[in-house]
Amino acid sequence: MNEVIREFLLESQENLAQLDADLVALEKDPHERSTLARVFRNLHTVKGSAGFLGLGKLQAVAHSAESLLSKLRAGELTFNAPIATALLKTIDAIREVLASLEAELDEGPGDYSALVQELDQLREGAAPPAVAPPPPPPPPVTMATPVVEPPPAPAMDASRSIVHEPAEPRGSAITDSAIRVDVGLLDKLMTLVGELVLARNQVMQFSSSQEDAAFLGTVQRLNLLTTELQANVMKTRMQPIGNIWSKFPRVVRDLAVACGKQVRIDMDGQETELDKTIVEAIRDPLTHMVRNAVDHGIETPTQRQQRGKPAEGRLALHAFHEGGKVIIEIADDGGGIDPHRVRDKAIKQKAITTEEASRLNERELVNLVFLPGFSTADQVTHFSGRGVGMDVVRTNIERIGGSVELESQPGVGTTVKMKIPLTLAIIPALTVTSGGERFAIPQVNLLELVRLEGEQLQHKIESIHGFPVYRLRGNLLPLVYLDRELQIGSENREAHELNIVVLQADDQQFGLVVDAIHDTEEIVVKPLQKQLKSVHVFAGATIMGDGRVALILDVLGIAQRAQVVTGARVRAISEKNAGSSESSASARQSLLLFATRDGGRLAIPLSQVARLEEFPRSALERTGQQVVVQYRGEILPLLDVARELRDGPTRAKRGKRVAAERVPVVVYAGAVSPIGLLVSRILDIVEEEITTLSHSTRVGVLHTAIVQNRVTEFLDVEALLQRSLQATAGEMAKV
DSSP states (O other), X not given: OOHHHHHHHHHHHHHHHHHHHHHHHHHHOTTOHHHHHHHHHHHHHHHHHHHHTTOHHHHHHHHHHHHHHHXXXXXXXXXXXXXXXXXHHHHHHHHHHHHHHHHHSSOOSOOOHHHHHHHHHHHTTOOOOOOOOOOOOOOOOOTTSOOOOOOOOOOOOTTSOOOOOOSSOOOOHHHHHOOOOOHHHHHHHHHHHHHHHHHHHHHHHHHTTOOOXXXXXXXXXXXXXXXXXXXXXXXXXXXXXXXXXXXXXXXXXXXXXXXXXXXEEEEEOTTOEEEHHHHXXXXXXXXXXXXXXXXXXXXXXXXXXXXXXXXXXXXXXXXXXXXXXXEEEEEEOSOOOOHHHHHHHHHHTTSSOHHHHHTOOHXXXXXXXXXXXXXXXXXXXXXSOSSOHHHHHHHHHHHTTOEEEEEEETTTEEEEEEEEEOSSOEEEEEEEEETTEEEEEEGGGEEEEEEEETTHHXXXXXXXXXXXXXXXXXXXXXXXXXXXXXXXXXXXXXXXXXXXXXEEETTEEEEEEESEEEEEEEEEOBOOOGGGTTOTTEEEEEEOTTSOEEEEEOHHHHHHHTTTTTOHHHHHHHOOSOOOSOOOTTEEEEEEEXXXXXXXXXXXXXXGEEEEEEEEGGGOEEETTEXXXXXXXXXXXXXXXXXXXXXXXXXXXXXXXXXXXXEEEEEESSSSSOEEEEOSEEEEEEEEEEOOEEEOSSTTEEEEEEETTEEEEEEOHHHHHHHHHHHHHHHHHHO
């Protein structure tokens, strides 16, 4: 059977079982809004899936029932016995269609037009059509009626079995072949396996001092069986997200055809594993987001071509681990969401008042689409328009402790980012020790490990604005001491060594300083209890092989706590955006300061600095008239700033000065090809508001300003480069 249909049957049978119970409960308590909302969402899911699979009968019945439920949800009708009866008949009709679909791969010969008419009449507030009374029972048998003896039973062959006819219709084969286990039972099973592993470890430790061959063989078999059992129990909880993504290409194709659009779907990260309960919880939200992207987001080929876009739209699904969570992104290159249109719709639907809308920014206006029952669609279709999709997305994701972010730009597209907790995911992690406690770091955030010893601590670790940094291949890497951030008190760390774990958090690299680095292993992520959920530096917990609990670090949370991501002092270090070298009054700038040989101060915008390096003077070489150095597999030309800023006669005296053993070099980022600026001494990186400017008095200087209460010249690197090239050309002409 087609895997998509199989999944639809299994999911629908579960939804119908829930619908039966909810409808009976609603009949007893018609004012239970949460139950009514659940009935609406479940039926909406069945209807939507039926539409994608081309099941016209099932879609028509479900659509009529959904329209009736929509009025109940809006408070325009009151749930009563006739409505409950009609909806229960709808559930029975859906079951008939599903049974025929499973057996014959079609919807069967059933005619449900009368049921659709009954649902429509109830929706309009009319009484349901009269139902013919059942036929009268047969008259009782009197004594005068002759009794007909049944025919004698045929003789039974002893070699044949008697065929216990089934008293009830047979259940679904799909549901018979699958089993749903309560999550609590799986949790208990996982706990028992963990206890078994601890007992196994104790037996293994005891066996190391034994010499009985039979006993050792038994222990070895116990070890193998426990390991296999642990692996299989973990697998019962884990599923790759690709299992629910597999149906989306067909969904996108069918919906695009129905809407007259051309859509290509790209998927990345299908192997990302999630807990089974999480996978089930995000199934509907993902489906709704895919539908919305195709139905609402991506334009028709004609509209796209008029806007200068390719006729074929693009829908991208991306899943990955980040900061102890799984991130799922659904992005389209469609028309985006117009915040003003959302505002007008929300006011029209009385979701907010005009005064409330005036206080919202564009991002807040766009997020109004998450309101229950809100939709920007002008009409209800078989696929969308009832305002259920985004409501389902937020409800289901927040129920499992996740969050949803929506970013949209009119004319460009929309991206929905879901952040989902890992819960019991199995991930590789690095184990470290700090302050006598063990911690696990998700390997997905790990870039590299660095160990500094002896003199390296004095030369490589520097301080900028009181913030420790490490020069890693020319880049300034902010350092965060784990014991200080967690306030757990460090062990007696030896002064001649330092362990740095280089991590990535939100596009920012930083170094986490720990006492010791251990091994990398697969760990099972256990969710934190409610008492610890507010501590954002932890993503979960795990039980290590020796039975001890280790907390899993939330790398992004640590970075935010240490102000690595948001701190102004770190932004000055990590600034990489190209900027103009022109300064203006009252402009706040990030600057690199360095000293001249005569005690003066020079500055260039930090955006023009690619790296800071330091070379032995012996590494400097000369090729023709140019000083160069071998740098990262290339030849880097060097420009002596002090020499270029002086007049020609002064240049000739340069050999009289005392040469330093090592020379600092600023790798300039503004030139077409890399070039290094030879400077006397690097002073600091600052971020200041430049308020006082004066005109330049010599070539190679843009202007002069007050920086840190000192007169500072702003270097014109381009002018120096031009001057150097002209001087070199002149000398070559003389030759």
